[in-house]
Amino acid sequence: MPDAALTATLRGRRILLVEDDYMMAQDLANELQGAGVDVLGPVPDIRGALALLDAGPAPDGAILDINLGGEMVYPLADTLQARDIRFVFATGYEGWSIPERYRNLPRLEKPLGLRQIAEVLVA
Amino acid sequence: MVPHDRFPPPWPLDGSEMAHLIRAHDWAATPLGPVREWPAHLRAVVDLMLGSGTPMCLLWGHDAIMIYNDAYARSIGQRHPAALGRSAHDAWADVREGWLPLFEQAWSGKEAVARGQHLRFVRSDMPRQEAWFDLTYTPVRNERGEVGGVLALVRDATGEVQAEQSRQSAEARLRESETRLQNVLNGxxxxxxxxxxxxxxxxxxxxxxxxxxxxxxxxxxxxxxxxxxxxxxxxxxxxxxxxxxxxxxxxxxxxxxxxxxxxxxxxxxxxxxxxxxxxxxxxISGRKAAEAALRESGTGYRQLAEQFEKSQRLQSAMLEVVPVGLALLSNEGEVLLSNPAWDRFTPGRRMPSRDPDRGRRWRAWDKDGRPVMPGDFPGARALRGERCLPGTEFLYTDDNGDEIWTNAASVPLLDSQDQVTGAVSIIMDIDAGRRAEQILRAVAARQAFLLELGDALRAQTRTESLIEVAARLLGEHIGASRIMFAEIDEARGVADIFHGWFANGAQPFPAVMRLEDYEGPILQDLREGRTVRIDDTRNPALARPDLAAIAELGVEALLSVPLLVDGRLLVNLSVHQHSPRCWTDEDVALVQEVAERLWADLVRFRAEAALRDSERRFRALLTTGGYMVYRMNADWTEMAELRGNGILADTEVPFPAWPDRYILPEDLPMIQARIEEAIRTRSLFELEHRVRQADGSVGWVLSRAVPIVGKNGGIIEWFGAATDVSARRRAEERLRNAEERHRTDLERQVAERTAELSKSRDLLQATMDSSTDMIQVFRAVRNAQGEIVDFRWVLNNHTSVRYYGKVEGESLLERNPGVVTVGIFDAFKRVTETGVPEQAERHYVHEQFDGWFLQSVVKLDDGVATTTKDITDWKSAQAEVPRLQEEVAQARLRESEDALRESEARFRQFGEASADVLWIRDCESLAFEYVSPAFERAYGTRIEDVLKGNHLRRWLEMILPEDREKVLDVFRRVRRGEQVVHSFRILRGDGQLRWIRDTDFPLFDAAGKVQRIGGIAHDATEEVELQDRLQVLVAELQHRSRNLVGVVKGITERTLATSDTLERFRGRFRPRLDALARVNGLLSRLEEGDRITFDQLLQAELAAHGILDGETNGTAVHLHGPKGIRLRSATVQTFALALHELTTNALKYGALSQPEGKLEVTWSLIPGNGTERRLRVDWRETGVLLDLPVAAATNRWAPPRRQGYGRELIERALPYQLKAETSYELTPGGVRCTIIVPVSSTLDVAFSSQGDPDA
Structure with a gap:
């Protein structure tokens, strides 16, 4: 699928964005909104993310930064898995620093591109 | 005596206790005499005394007889009442020096006073036994004015004395403590x-x-x-x-x-x-002067530089001790800083890729096996800006020529413009790991090779192809030029060479070698069973005729394994190389193993071939002898095969319904009974029964089958042969019929039937003659008493005549006396007498016979008819089959046992010498069958202690509980045939926690089943720890750099969004990047677990703009707050950027841009939630005349893009990212900004080994 068609699949999707760095969070949120995504968040921590999840309808997908100011995002990943919500890790880490059980989950390296997000969360 | 004396009034009259005692005392016994004789002045003094509350005692006369009052009595404790009326010289003898001088002075007429007299005695009313008294001794004069006694007044001063004492000691203590304090203060x-x-x-x-x-x-x-x-x-x-x-x-x-x-x-x-x-x-004038000097020098960084130096010293101390080689390389590849672990590999001051002398010591290969050029060494690549992590594995040659495996990694050092300024090089000694890996790989490769070999060999059906396949696999695996298999024939003096395998382009080799042409140490070694291993046959140091002879044949390196049988050299397997080759122990072990396997297979093969031959011959024999041959499964439920020899229908594939095909239903129960009997007794099945013949008619067979017993003693199958006895049966029947007819007709129609009878006899004879069995009819010879004493031949068939000639009418005992010995004669007699037929197998070695015979005897008239079958061949075949079976089984057993023993012995030798723990466990029980000595070092436990009782449990007990399940799971996988490398933790006997890395692999038995589990283990604690440390380090580095890139990207976008010209962009962007660089500079100099403090951060930012506490450009700057408030690493970057924005804003529009302006930054720690503490920073600008581009944006909820970058940072980024509370206000006097942010708690060591950096 060409890039444009692929990113078009994002339109109207509800995506939770969890990223502790304000600037990165804002940039990505802007970019997603530009592609017609209904951005849930961004939030910098697990607690905030859980509050958003409980407050409204379940999102279609989630983008999770792994290291949230020293807090690891994995418990949130477990929750999303339990609720059957697709998600992708966004990381500056190499694969091997991720615990075994999360190693095979979809993962994108920062900076993220819309195309990859669409591929993982929608396609 | 005067009368009034008789009733004197009682005296003293006082009602006190002492008055009573004085009245009662026997004064007559004292020098004072009876009371009534006492002088008046004495009585007066006593009266005075008794009336007083002051302790007093009168010492009367120079004897000092004591009279005292109640108060005195109380103060002298237990000496009262004994003291009354006694001399004080007695009663107070113990403290004489205290009172006697006073008494003497008073006796002389002068009052005596003593204060604080210390007396020690027991007082009834108080626990203490010490008392102090003030004593006043006053003379008491008589009527004549002479001193008659002394009145002692006593005042108890104990309380006073003690109070004084404690006052003095308190004063002394106070003085002491004051002195001490003064000393401290003065010090x-x-x-x-x-x-x-x-x-x-x-x-x-x-x-x-x-x-x-x-x-x-x-x-x-x-x-x-x-x-x-x-x-x-x-x-x-x-x-x-x-x-x-x-x-x-x-x-x-x-x-x-x-x-x-x-x-x-x-x-x-x-x-x-x-x-x-x-x-x-x-x-602090000195420090201030230094600071001032710094300020004057305008750098503002010297202090930081000193801190940097200090941290560098710490780092280099740390560098000394880490086991990893670390070096800092300049742009030119020179070593600026290195630790001993690095110098060990690179003593020169240049990195290997730029050191032509030492560079040769470093060899590495890419994944295609091509050598890595120095220009592609990690250091060189890093200096070109490339990150080389996790690095390249090098084989390094040290000064002794030993080769060491190392891992070299390198990362570039970039300045703020991303220019390479140098590189960090990391060299790790991974030799032990690599070697272990190599051994492991070799073991695995050998295992794989041997499996492949085993599979390939099993598929072969010819001896030649067996050797060819083994030779080809071995030759390809080992990279040989030729593989030869020679059979030595010492009798002929030659070796017959079987050309096993030739590599492409290998030279030809003779097919026969005369042993005498090659006599020498090589042959000698082979004959004595030693493997010959020659690396270079042309080595001048060896120069031997036998070497020269084989070198002529193109053998430049030779590995030859002999096989001796009964001490004689029988065959040898040789690996030839057309160029010198350094054989490794691994090569030797492998070739030996292949040779043994090949030999074992050959032996088995030959045995099997012999068996097949023998079976073939046997079948041929049986078939040509008219036998039908069959095989049944163990319980006869299925017929595996039947060759009917034209009589019965053939069965060629296993067939369960064989009875339907061959047996008459009415006979089946009887036959089955016999089969069951044979199975039960595991003995010969033998029965003459009717069968359905191929042409549909019913015939008779004599069927016999023997059980074939397997290795484990169970019956594998039955092997049977049957002969067609229909003819005999028919003959016998006819004979009986004829006989019957003959007898009934005999009397009536002897004459007329004679012709018919003789015709009938002719027919009988013909019938009998058609049988290949001997058929004979005997008539009993009886003596006078009617006892049978002999038999005479009546009839002989054709076969019989072949053996005996014409014997009709002759005596059996004369012709064949052996029949008595063997029991035939008795059998004939029994059958003749009883009429019960008999059948017996007899080994008859008499007269003209030598063989086994099956003889059936039936009664005929007064005699017997016998059918005798020569079963010699059958008997010998019957013996031969199990013998061959046994031979094959033995050969198989020997082969596997030998191979096992050999490989175990080798494993053990390897194990004893190995630094790794080698072990073998039984696959089922998991009990140790073998553990190498290295176990004790790795596990810190004696092997015997683990081998006591349940091995598995004892061993598991050493493993940390959370790792046990994983370890057991590995066993399950290995049982299924997998090879597994895994690590687990043990708690050693000495309390150390260690990592063990174990490579577990299955050991297969001959049938390819996992019989045992083998393993190689070593203590991998250092490896694991090192790996963990590196992982954390690299993760941290990567996280930081990616994070940094993200922040820079954010700054760029924000700066772009608010800049309308490139000039403006540049003017804002550079300072922001500089602020980021500064904080990263601070971060990079931190020791592990250390934190940047707020005052450092503030000072670095302000100093970078030349702003100092006190006054800057005429503006009053006042910084006020405690030092050393540690910030969370995660917060530092954003915080620094926020401070930067505040500062530049103040310089451009705020307090620092105007002479009247004033900037005050105050900070303090305030409590947060629970134990959390927070830093509050107040940034106050006053005296500013507002200029309004800044004041315009006051709505903090305005969309971020239209806001200044600084405000966005403070109002949005800080709360979002750092959970800060912020306020930013533009008041008429200037900016008022408050930031409250959580700080690092002292217990918060976030950069832990768990890889959870909060940076």
Missing amino acids: MDEAFGLLDHDFRILAFNDAALRLETGTREEILGRRHWEVYPGSENSEAGRLLRRAMEERTAVTLDHLYTWESGPARWLEMRAYPVPEGLAVFWRD
Whole structure:
């Protein structure tokens, strides 16, 4: 699928964005909104993310930064898995620093591109 | 005696206790005599005394007889009442020196006084036994004015004395403590003064005195303001008054000028104390001067540089001890800094890729096996800006020529423009790991090869192909030029060479070699069973004829394994190489293994081939002999095969319904009974029964089958042969019929039937003759008593005649006396007498016979008819089959046992020598069958202790509980045939926690089943720890750099969004990047677990713009707050950017842009939620005339893009990212900004080994 068609699949999707760095969070949120995504968040921590999840309808997908100011995002990943919500890790880490059980989950390296997000969360 | 004397009134009249005692006392027995004779003045003194509450005692006469009052009695304790009427010289003899001088002085007429006389005695009313008294001894004179006695007044002064004593000791203690305090104060470097509430100086230590010209006495007691003229209205004075009034602690750095001339910078701290204020101050002029100098030098960084140096020293100390080689390389590849672990590999000061001499010692290969060029070494690549992690594996040759596996990694050092300024090189010694891996790989490769070999060999059906396949696999695997298999025939003096395998382009080789042409040590070694291993046959140092001879044949390196049978060299397997080759132990072991396997297969193969031959021959024999051959499964439920020889239908595939095909239903129960009997007794099945023949008719067979017994003693199958006895059966029947007819007709129609009979006999004879069995009819010969004494031949068939010739009418016993010995004669007699037919197998070795015979005997008339079948061949075949079976089984067993023994022995030898733990366990019980000695070192436990009782449990107990399940799971996988490398933790006997890395692999038995589990283990604690440390380090590095890239990207976008020209963009972007660089500089210099403090961060930012505490460009700058508040690493970057924005804003539009402006930054720690503490920073600008581009955006919820970057950082990014509370206000006087942010708690060591950096 060409890039444009692929990113078009994002339109109207509800995506939770969890990223502790304000600037990165804002940039990505802007970019997603530009592609017609209904951005849930961004939030910098697990607690905030859980509050958003409980407050409204379940999102279609989630983008999770792994290291949230020293807090690891994995418990949130477990929750999303339990609720059957697709998600992708966004990381500056190499694969091997991720615990075994999360190693095979979809993962994108920062900076993220819309195309990859669409591929993982929608396609 | 006068009458009134008889009834004198009782005296003394007083009602006190002592008066009573005095009245009752027997004074007549004392020198005083009876009371009535006492002089009046004595009585008067006693009366006086008794009436007094003061302790008094009258010592009467020079004997000092004691009379005393109640108060005295109480004060002398247990000496009362015995003292009454006694001489004080007796009663108080023990303290004579205390009172006797006083008594003597009073006796002489002069009052005597003593104070605080210390007496020690027991008093009934008090627990203590010590008392102090004031004593007054007064003379008592008689009527004549002479001293008649002494009155002692006693005052108990114990309370007073003790009070005085404790006062004195308290004073002494106070003096002591004061001295000590004074000593402490005087010993301090810091000046100290104690002020009372009126600011009078109560104390003043030596350090304080040193700053003054006067003495301590001149200073003490004066008011602070007098001693320090001008201080009262200074800032210092103001603060001291505030401290005194508000009872708070204050600190101040200030400059004070003494009257005597000197001006000093003082760092002052004052604390409220009950007396007033405790003030400490110290001269910090030196430091201030240094700071001023720094400020003048304009760098502002020297202090940071010093800190950097200090941290570098720490780092280099750390570098010394890490086991990893680390070096800092310059742009030119020179070593700027390195640790000993690095120098071990690179003693020169240049990195290997740029060191032509040492570079050759480093060899590495890419994944295609091509050598890596120096220009592609990690160091060289890093200097080109490439990150080489996790690095390249090098084989390094050290000074001894030993080769060591290392891992070299390198990362570039980039400056803020991303220019490479150098590189960090990391070299790790991974030799032990690599070698272990190599051994492992070799073991696995060998295992794989042997499996492949085993599979390939099993598929072969010819001896030649067996050798060819083994030779080809071995040759390809080992990279040989030729593989030869020679059979040595010492009798002929030759070796027959079987050309096993030739590599492409290999030279030809003779097919026969004359042994005498090659006599020498090689043949000798082979003959004695030793493997020959020659690396270079042309090695001049060896120069031997036998080597020269094989070198002629193109053998430049030789590995030859002999096989001896019964001590004789039978065959050898040789690996030839057309060029010299350094054989490894691994090569030798492998070739030996292949040779043994091949030999074992050959032996088995030959045995099997012999069996097949023999079976074939046997079948041929049986078939040509008219036999039908069949095989049944163990319980006869299925017929595997039947060759019917044209009589019965053939069965070629296993067939369960065989009875339907061959047996008449009515016979089946009887036959089955016999089969069951044979199975039960595991013995010969033998039965003559009817069968359905191929043409549909019914015939008779004599069927016999033997059980074939397998290795484990169970019956594998039955092998049977059957002969067609239909003809005989028919003959016998006819004979019986004929006989019957003959007998019934005999009497009636002898004459007329003679012809018919003879015709019938002819027919009989013909019938009998058609049988290949001997058929004979005998008639009994009886003596007079009717006993059978012999038999005579009546009839012989054709076969019989072949053996006997014409014997009709002759005596059996004469012709064949052997029949008696063998029991035939008795059998004939029994059958003749009883009429019960008999059948027997007899081994008859008499007269013209030598063989086995099956003989059936039936009664015929007064005699017997016999059918005798020669079963010699059958018997020998019957014996031969199990023997061959046994031979094959034995050969198989031997082969596997030998191979097992051999491989175990080799494994053990390897195990004894290995530094790794080698072990073998039984696959089922998991009990250890073998553990190498290295176990003890790795596990810190004696092997015997683990081999006691349940091995598995003892061993598991050493493993950490959370790792046990994983370890057991590995066993399950290995049982399924997998090879597994895994690590687990053990708690050693000595309490150490260690990592063990174990490679577990299955050991297969001959049938390819996992029979045992083998393993190689070693202590991998250092590896694991090192790996963990590196992982954390690299993760941290990567996280930081990616994070940084993200932040830079954010800054760029924000700066772009708010810049309308490139000029403006540049003007804003560079300073922001610089601020980021500064904070990253601070971060990178931190020791592990250390934190940047707020004052460092603020100072670095302000100093970068030339802003100093006190005054800048005419603007008052006041920074006030505690030092050392540690910030969370995660917060530092954003915080620094926020401070940067505040600062540049102040410089451009705010307090620092206007001379009237004033900037005050104050900070303090305030409590947060629970134990959390937070930092509050107040940034106050005052005196600013507002210019309004800044003031325009006051709505904090305005969309971020339209806001200034600084405000966005403070109002949005800080709360979002750092959970900060912020406010940013533009008041008429200038910016007021407050930031409250959580800080690092001292327990918060976030950069832990768990890889959870909060950076």
